[in-house]
Amino acid sequence: EAGVTQFPSHSVIEKGQTVTLRCDPISGHDNLYWYRRVMGKEIKFLLHFVKESKQDESGMPNNRFLAERTGGTYSTLKVQPAELEDSGVYFCASSHATGGVYGYTFGSGTRLTVV
Amino acid sequence: GENVEQHPSTLSVQEGDSAVIKCTYSDSASNYFPWYKQELGKRPQLIIDIRSNVGEKKDQRIAVTLNKTAKHFSLHITETQPEDSAVYFCAASPLDFGNEKLTFGTGTRLTIIP
Numbered sequence: 470e471a472g473v474t475q476f477p478s479h480s481v482i483e484k485g486q487t488v489t490l491r492c493d494p495i496s497g498h499d500n501l502y503w504y505r506r507v508m509g510k511e512i513k514f515l516l517h518f519v520k521e522s523k524q525d526e527s528g529m530p531n532n533r534f535l536a537e538r539t540g541g542t543y544s545t546l547k548v549q550p551a552e553l554e555d556s557g558v559y560f561c562a563s564s565h566a567t568g569g570v571y572g573y574t575f576g577s578g579t580r581l582t583v584v
Numbered sequence: 585g586e587n588v589e590q591h592p593s594t595l596s597v598q599e600g601d602s603a604v605i606k607c608t609y610s611d612s613a614s615n616y617f618p619w620y621k622q623e624l625g626k627r628p629q630l631i632i633d634i635r636s637n638v639g640e641k642k643d644q645r646i647a648v649t650l651n652k653t654a655k656h657f658s659l660h661i662t663e664t665q666p667e668d669s670a671v672y673f674c675a676a677s678p679l680d681f682g683n684e685k686l687t688f689g690t691g692t693r694l695t696i697i698p
Contacts, residue, residue, distance in 0.1 A: 472627075504688075510690055511590075511673075511688045511690045511691070512628070512686075513688070514685040525685060528685070560627075560628065573618075573630065573686070575628045576627055577627040
């Protein structure tokens with residue numbers, strides 16, 4: 470089966486600009502998660518979709534971050550306006566409806582650099 | 585919320601020797617502990633996991649041990665090989681339906697010296 474696909478793989482933007490990251494989960498996976506790793510730190514949970522609904526968005530850092538999953542397929546994560554501290558690697562993961570944490574498959578991540 | 589600490593942050597071992605990475609967690613409700621390996625430029629991949637109803641699990645050269653009383657778990661890699669070089673992350677989860685996020689440690693960069 471195809472894996473979790475993220476793009477772009479890299480993005481360099483200036484402070485104040487807008488960036489949109491996209492994640493295509495494995496087909497049929499209802500659960501979709503976004504995580505972020507800031508340089509040298511832990512991979513931190515951002516939010517969890519079940520189909521098109523936000524199950525848990527407790528990890529979203531502030532209202533500059535907006536995640537959507539229209540139609541319950543792919544998801545986008547928009548950062549507007551970007552700040553320097555938003556730099557990091559953004560990972561997406563997906564799993565089956567009953568898989569939860571067991572069935573996580575991660576994407577390769579988007580490396581975001583804000584300059 | 586859960587807090588996971590991971591040590592060491594970097595580890596170099598001679599090829600053929602063993603490597604041990606340790607993690608501690610704070611939330612006694614956590615009962616699922618996976619380990620992920622991330623090679624350079626690639627996605628994190630699950631290499632082994634353990635649930636709180638067992639104390640040890642082994643898969644070829646990799647083993648994980650769990651001490652629920654002390655709230656710590658460890659990854660053991662024996663007979664290390666160059667392809668074991670990567671960043672390893674431990675994680676913890678309560679496995680509650682609807683609360684399925686993973687809390688990760690900060691990662692250990694393992695380097696195998698040929």
